[in-house]
Amino acid sequence: MQEKISANKILSSIPLMFGILSLFSFVIYFYSANHAPYTYIDVIFLGPFFSFVGIVISIITRKSRKIYPALWTSGIISCMLGFIVCMLVFIVLIMLMAAK
Structure with a gap:
């Protein structure tokens, strides 16, 4: 007999999925920024949207x-971590553009 997953558990896991997606977008950006074609920088x-x-x-x-x-707790922490990481990347990029 299988137990049905409750709607509360699904709703509680959505922030964790969005947090993982935001961190994954940072990983894709970091990989693309360090390899030649630079196609996935955008x-x-x-990341901030998902967070x-x-x-x-x-x-x-x-x-x-x-x-x-x-x-x-893990969902909100992963979302906040993804938001902070992406905002730090934006700040560094703005500082590099201002230095030129």
């Missing part, structure tokens, strides 16, 4: 943090 703009959406969904589903505390 993917860094998706922001994940943080908003975390705020909306904050009632489920009592039911699934580890899942909710």
